[in-house]
Amino acid sequence: xxxxxLQGVSWRPxxxxxxxxxxxxxxxxxxxxxxxxxxxxxxxxxPLSVLLAWLLYRRVIGPLNEIIAAARDMARGNLDRELxxxxxxxxxxxxxxxxxxxxxLRETIAMITEEKNRVRAxxxxxxxxxxxxxxxxxxLLVNPVVEEIFDxxxxxxxxxxxxxxxRNYDLERLLSRTLESQNSTSEEIxxxxxxxxxxxxxxxATPLKSCHGETGGVVVVLRDITERKKLEQMRxxxxxxxxxxxxxxxxxxxxxxxxxLDGAIDDPGTSRHFLEIISQETERLTRxxxxxxxxxxxxxxxxVHRWQRVNLEDIISRVVSLFRPRAGEKSLTLILEVSxxxxxxxxxxxxxxxxxxxxxxxxVKYTPPRGSxxxxxxxxxxxxxxxxxxxxxxxxxxxxxxxxxxxYRVDKARSRELGGYGIGLAIVKHIIRAHGGKIDVxxxxxxxxxxxxxxxxxxxxxx
Amino acid sequence: MxxxxxxxxxxxxxxxxxxRMASLVEQAIYDSVQSLIRLDVAGAAQVIMSDEMIDxxxxxxxxxxxxxxxxxxxLARDLRVAITGIKILLSLERMADHAVxxxxxxxxxxxxxxxxxCLDYIPRMARLAQQMVKDGLDAYVNGDVQKAREMCALxxxxxxxxxxxxxxxxxSMREDPRTVMQSAYLxxxxxxxxxxxxxxxxxxxxxxYLVTGERWExx
Ligand SMILES: Nc1ncnc2c1ncn2[C@@H]1O[C@H](COP(=O)(O)OP(=O)(O)OP(=O)(O)O)[C@@H](O)[C@H]1O
Ligand SMILES: [Mg+2]
Numbered sequence: 001x002x003x004x005x006l007q008g009v010s011w012r013p014x015x016x017x018x019x020x021x022x023x024x025x026x027x028x029x030x031x032x033x034x035x036x037x038x039x040x041x042x043x044x045x046x047p048l049s050v051l052l053a054w055l056l057y058r059r060v061i062g063p064l065n066e067i068i069a070a071a072r073d074m075a076r077g078n079l080d081r082e083l084x085x086x087x088x089x090x091x092x093x094x095x096x097x098x099x100x101x102x103x104x105l106r107e108t109i110a111m112i113t114e115e116k117n118r119v120r121a122x123x124x125x126x127x128x129x130x131x132x133x134x135x136x137x138x139x140l141l142v143n144p145v146v147e148e149i150f151d152x153x154x155x156x157x158x159x160x161x162x163x164x165x166x167r168n169y170d171l172e173r174l175l176s177r178t179l180e181s182q183n184s185t186s187e188e189i190x191x192x193x194x195x196x197x198x199x200x201x202x203x204x205a206t207p208l209k210s211c212h213g214e215t216g217g218v219v220v221v222l223r224d225i226t227e228r229k230k231l232e233q234m235r236x237x238x239x240x241x242x243x244x245x246x247x248x249x250x251x252x253x254x255x256x257x258x259x260x261l262d263g264a265i266d267d268p269g270t271s272r273h274f275l276e277i278i279s280q281e282t283e284r285l286t287r288x289x290x291x292x293x294x295x296x297x298x299x300x301x302x303x304v305h306r307w308q309r310v311n312l313e314d315i316i317s318r319v320v321s322l323f324r325p326r327a328g329e330k331s332l333t334l335i336l337e338v339s340x341x342x343x344x345x346x347x348x349x350x351x352x353x354x355x356x357x358x359x360x361x362x363x364v365k366y367t368p369p370r371g372s373x374x375x376x377x378x379x380x381x382x383x384x385x386x387x388x389x390x391x392x393x394x395x396x397x398x399x400x401x402x403x404x405x406x407x408y409r410v411d412k413a414r415s416r417e418l419g420g421y422g423i424g425l426a427i428v429k430h431i432i433r434a435h436g437g438k439i440d441v442x443x444x445x446x447x448x449x450x451x452x453x454x455x456x457x458x459x460x461x462x463x
Numbered sequence: 464m465x466x467x468x469x470x471x472x473x474x475x476x477x478x479x480x481x482x483r484m485a486s487l488v489e490q491a492i493y494d495s496v497q498s499l500i501r502l503d504v505a506g507a508a509q510v511i512m513s514d515e516m517i518d519x520x521x522x523x524x525x526x527x528x529x530x531x532x533x534x535x536x537x538l539a540r541d542l543r544v545a546i547t548g549i550k551i552l553l554s555l556e557r558m559a560d561h562a563v564x565x566x567x568x569x570x571x572x573x574x575x576x577x578x579x580x581c582l583d584y585i586p587r588m589a590r591l592a593q594q595m596v597k598d599g600l601d602a603y604v605n606g607d608v609q610k611a612r613e614m615c616a617l618x619x620x621x622x623x624x625x626x627x628x629x630x631x632x633x634x635s636m637r638e639d640p641r642t643v644m645q646s647a648y649l650x651x652x653x654x655x656x657x658x659x660x661x662x663x664x665x666x667x668x669x670x671x672y673l674v675t676g677e678r679w680e681x682x
Contacts, residue, residue: 163479192490
């Protein structure tokens with residue numbers, strides 16, 4: 001116990017004080033004995049006190065200054081500075097503890113930084129958007145997905161209120177509601193983002209509890225559900241359209257059957273005529289159901305693709321020969337411009353034939369007599385390109401983006417007259433997509449249309 | 464809390480309120496244009512209905528603003544902030560009304576396919592007008608005088624397209640009397656879009672006045 005106490009004391013200052021005291025007494029003694037004048041005493045004292053002051057400075061004040069400077073530096077965030085005071089006294093001890101503290105802080109900060117980087121990395125790699133707000137509703141963080149959706153930069157929005165960054169009524173309402181109630185909320189909202197099309201998002205807002213359990217900010221996750229919304233809408237339209245399309249022939253069949261049952265059956269001329277109409281309508285119904293099945297099969301990708309090398313030249317000539325008689329009836333010229341040695345593609349020959357059939361069917365249908373239809377096939381880069389061009393009625397510009405939609409027909413009355421349901425091109429598009437290709441159309445109303453699609457060449461397709 | 468800081472807080476809140484209303488107005492303009500392009504009656508009806516909410520919000524914020532001026536009697540810059548707030552509110556409210564007008568026109572236009580050609584000018588005008596509204600509000604949020612001044616150029620473009628649309632529509636009326644109804648409605652629509660763009664420049668002017676204290680004519 002006693003020894004411990006003694007160990008903590010550094011001897012140097014004690015000794016020097018003791019020494020000073022001895023000298024002081026000696027001088028006092030000498031002065032009292034009149035052996036020394038005031039001047040003499042001063043002459044002895046002065047160099048001694050200078051020496052002492054110097055010692056004090058070297059041993060105490062200098063090191064303390066250094067420690068103060070280092071501490072200031074650390075407060076400013078520079079923790080790499082180390083104190084080199086290895087004296088065995090209290091000051092050395094102080095320096096060592098400060099070094100130790102700095103090391104610990106360095107470690108903690110490194111840990112926190114690493115943790116923060118990890119969280120950042122997770123946020124950055126998320127497919128969903130994330131926005132965090134503090135208690136006052138100011139932006140703490142947004143991730144890159146949000147930056148992209150709203151075309152903004154994170155630095156520009158930190159510390160701002162959400163409305164100053166993203167002007168969306170529903171988003172702001174959801175966030176302030178969550179901030180206030182401190183309950184998780186979720187909602188679907190529409191956002192006019194950077195693009196021209198609106199996007200739909202499912203929002204999930206969760207309150208952030210701060211570590212002391214007081215109310216904190218809020219974090220919201222935005223999941224893009226635009227595709228799903230579109231599909232939902234298409235499905236609704238589809239069902240409505242199908243019902244309508246099925247209803248029309250059925251009504252007519254029912255009407256004629258009733259008339260027949262009511263007695264028209266006894267008149268052979270009329271009944272034959274009616275039965276013919278019924279047969280035609282049944283034909284229409286069958287075709288519609290077939291195409292629907294076809295379409296849904298393709299959509300569900302349940303069709304077993306008979307993947308194989310396909311020589312498109314053969315298919316083209318086969319399909320074109322199918323259409324020759326019909327074209328002849330309308331005095332349409334069919335022109336074939338197929339490059340020689342057309343490379344093969346991978347795909348299902350029946351489906352690819354279906355594509356050409358649907359395109360040629362349209363071309364023949366929508367081209368008035370004495371027009372011409374040209375079928376071209378060539379290599380473009382690493383793709384095979386096939387074109388079907390006609391000199392027909394063409395498609396107005398505003399309808400161009402829609403002709404590949406199910407049941408879309410430019411002129412409903414006219415198409416129906418020609419027996420169309422608006423499914424042909426939807427099937428074509430699905431088949432080409434399933435084959436990894438692209439299809440598009442150009443058209444000038446009154447002049448003609450050009451449908452073209454591309455398929456990857458077989459040599460570029462693995463498997 | 465000193466009265467000063469409570470006043471400042473009230474001003475900040477006012478700006479938030481204005482932006483909240485702006486978000487609804489931007490949405491209404493967008494929806495009205497979309498429903499016009501698609502001739503979507505349901506969408507147009509929704510725009511018309513949502514205007515009620517905008518009007519309510521407008522009255523509420525205007526009230527707050529007036530009370531603020533009356534009770535705090537702000538001076539100099541603070542007064543400018545409050546007054547610009549009212550100006551911007553007014554422009555926003557007008558824009559919302561024009562969005563409703565466009566939606567009404569859409570209701571009348573739907574039912575038959577559009578045969579008039581100038582339909583691709585109108586979306587372009589609409590895009591520009593929407594961009595201007597966005598720029599004006601962004602300038603307001605950030606006190607960005609530069610951006611506010613740049614809106615001039617867009618407004619000139621809108622005016623230019625408007626003149627062209629006007630000519631084309633009048634021509635089409637002359638050529639084919641069957642399109643008179645359609646053309647007339649589209650003429651209205653383009654006029655509304657042009658007005659929306661004008662109100663957007665008003666917002667730009669208000670921002671310039673707010674920041675610099677100068678009046679500046681953008682158009
Ligand atoms: N070559 C073309 N020339 C002009 N219009 C065309 C041409 N091809 C397609 N269209 C337009 O695109 C619409 C959609 O075509 P699609 O093939 O999907 O349907 P359809 O021909 O009406 O009916 P279906 O093919 O199901 O019997 C057509 O109704 C027609 O208005
Ligand atoms: Mg077809």
